[in-house]
Amino acid sequence: MGELIAKSAFGDLLPLSVGAATLSEADVGHLTSIAPFRGQTTATSQALRAAHGMALPAVNRATGKAVARAIWFGKDMALLVGPPPNADLAKTAALTDQSDAWACVTLDGPPAEDILARLVPVDLRAAEFKRGHTVRTQIRHMNGSITRVGSDSFLIMVFRSMAITLVHDIKEAMEATAARR
Template sequence: MVDLIAKSPAAGLLPFVAGGVTLAEIVPDFITSIMPHRDARAAVSAALKAAHGMALPGDGRTSGRAALRAVWTGRGQYFLIGEAAADASLAAVASLSDQRDGWALLTLEGDAAADVLARICPLDLRAGSFRRGDTARTEVAHMMAVVTRSTRGFEIMVMRSFTRTAVAQITGAMRSLAAQGAG
């Protein structure tokens, strides 16, 4: 068996800093998609609590802690992201699939992070309407994305094959904002 070298989605592209804003990549050990079976949401939430210590988040919300968190990613779908894969007990009430190699996770942090993202994302990013722990399926520079507000900025997930485009678009917005001295 050939020993293959694993490369992260944004290897060699990040981090990038401009105008006090930093775009970086995080590579979680596991990403598991959890899709509860019909009418099984409560059962999945209970199983997740028993196995991983967190309930399923509500629509547009996240739950858990930084090291292992559950993120709402659409109608009837959640991602468990972090140090552990979804426990096998969940498979009785939900469909699980390994998404580890499918997504790039980017962090956009700094005082002007919202101003950068506002240039390429139609979401209302004001702190009052998109709070810490809030998450949204939305569009970032014409790509489907998962955008979550974190403590110091945003976590942006795009499908792995779009990583280069996402990095080009986000760093472009960062450069533009920094050049205008708004950052």
């Protein structure tokens, strides 16, 4: 049997710098959806805290740090980003490996908010969308997730099949924003 080689969804398109902004592939590790069984949200949150040091996030929030983060991912669902899930979580929640389903990038730099304002129908300015805030939204015409991970830094996730389109759309927005500065 041949050996499989993991390939980036972005090919050789990243990293990309335009003006003061940089778009780079985010190596986030494992991605696991956590969907607590009916009536098990508190128990799942406690198990997540015991195993990974963070509780289930509130709506539109993320908990944890860069090496292990839980991101709100929809009604009664969170996405564990980083480590593989502790087996104890399976006692109170459905766990699904999402690692190959999503393409993840980080957009960094002072113009990041202005760049995303061209693509997203959500107010991502720091006054409204602070570190640890997250949203499931349209990114131009794609479904995605955006989480503020730093003062000028966003983790952006789209379905893997849309990776090249994401780079194209963000690059256009980066160029347009840089042209205005």
